[in-house]
Amino acid sequence: MSTTPAEAEAMRRALVLAATPGVPLGPNPRVGCVILAPDGTRVGEGHHRGAGTPHAEVAALADAGERARGATAVVTLEPCRHTGRTGPCTEALLAAGVRRVVHAEPDPTAEAAGGAAALAAAGVEVEGGLLAGEAYALNDAWHFGLQHGRPFVRWKFATTLDGRSAAADGTSRWVSSRPARLDTHRLRGQADVMMVGSSTVAVDDPALTVRDADERPLAHQPLRVVVGRRDLPAERDVFDSTAETVQLRTHDLDAVLADLFARGRRSVFLEGGPTLAAAFVRAGLVDEVVTYVAPMLLGGGRSAVGDLGITTIAEALHLRITDITTLGEDEETNVRITMTATGAA
Structure with a gap:
């Protein structure tokens, strides 16, 4: 047949x-x-x-x-x-x-x-x-869950050429270009969890929603998840009615992913700051890395990722590049690099 x-x-x-x-x-x-x-x-x-x-x-x-x-x-x-x-x-x-x-x-x-x-x-x-x-x-996220018993974790961050996510005064808008931001919303829409740490909510007040080119929230939104024990003001944007939000008051990342898996969630889009990102990397719980690199230099400021406990080049975490795409042009250019950890499933 x-x-x-x-x-x-x-x-x-x-x-x-x-x-x-x-x-x-x-x-x-x-x-x-x-x-x-x-x-x-x-x-x-x-x-x-x-x-x-x-x-x-x-x-x-x-x-x-x-x-x-x-x-x-x-x-x-x-x-x-x-x-x-x-x-x-x-x-x-x-x-x-x-x-x-x-x-x-x-x-x-x-x-x-x-x-x-x-x-x-x-x-x-x-x-x-x-x-x-x-x-x-x-159904790649569903298949991943069957194999690993936890959601797939994609870590996204924007950085300058010298690895900075913000300047010395804390300003970060806009390291990522408009085309990169639109692409980020596309990737957000492919996940069923948007995740940040409680410090990011306290300092940056992100909405953590999927939006269109006119900044309007789409009808279907991922679950917004805030990780950390810090008490947060109820008026923060992440707690509005645009999408469902839960705060998981723990630093145990295995417990966080187990909780989300039990809720039927299969794909996490991690947009946390350098501290939460570093914790996920150290725990070996990042399955894919997506970075938007801006053609700019700061020379100082906040690093895109926190301390990984690596003290020598021989201990460096090696990533495998799976895609490189240029988004935008002129001063609106970013390069999106997609990577997986060497040997990752």
Whole structure:
């Protein structure tokens, strides 16, 4: 068996559905599904909206109604065969009379895997692997959580060429250019947690929201997390009604990530100051580093990261560059460098 152009197009549409803004990154995977009639036309579509809601296949079947009989279901993840807060998708597909199922990636969880085999055993044509790489990338934070039992941590900071995040008088606007700030909001939108330390809230009063080019907050916002025991004024911007905020009054970073994982959060965007950033780096809990480098020199001021406990060059933490992109031009230029720790998963 092989897939058809119509099925490939349907899978691309299913990936778009799965990535619908506002769909949580966890604790369940993001999944989209499209139902194709025998002539290749779309007769139904749906996506999973989060834990406890109908799975993508069930939503798409409901959209298709009787047109699902004899149809093909194109889904970004292998249909599940287990009963959780909702029933097995395999049974829903069989009951609807679906003739063929095309899925992207296999389900990696022990409790849900095996759906493809169960469908095939019931006489349904099954084809797997269509756009599997794209489907995996869609749920990279979810996959990371399955492997590591904690959220993925991306640390972002802006710096001058000489490694300063602020001048000697504390001013830092604007080390990052406008194009870099817009790019930062794009990355913020890919996370489900925005994190800073309590000192950053006290000194800088950040809003920690995802905003558009006109500085308007988007409808769907990550959870704002403040780490630290420091008491903070209730009028700080991070405590407004734009997004949900929690303060985790501990310096135990493993406990912080465990708390967030238990809340179903799978991707942390760390924008804390040099102290919190250094703590995460020392603990080995930074999975990716994104820095925006400005073509300017300060010669003094606040370092972008605090003391890492490194006293000799032989102990230096080596990072692997995965991407270099120039944003903007002239005095609005920043260079975005994306890195992972050597040997990081």
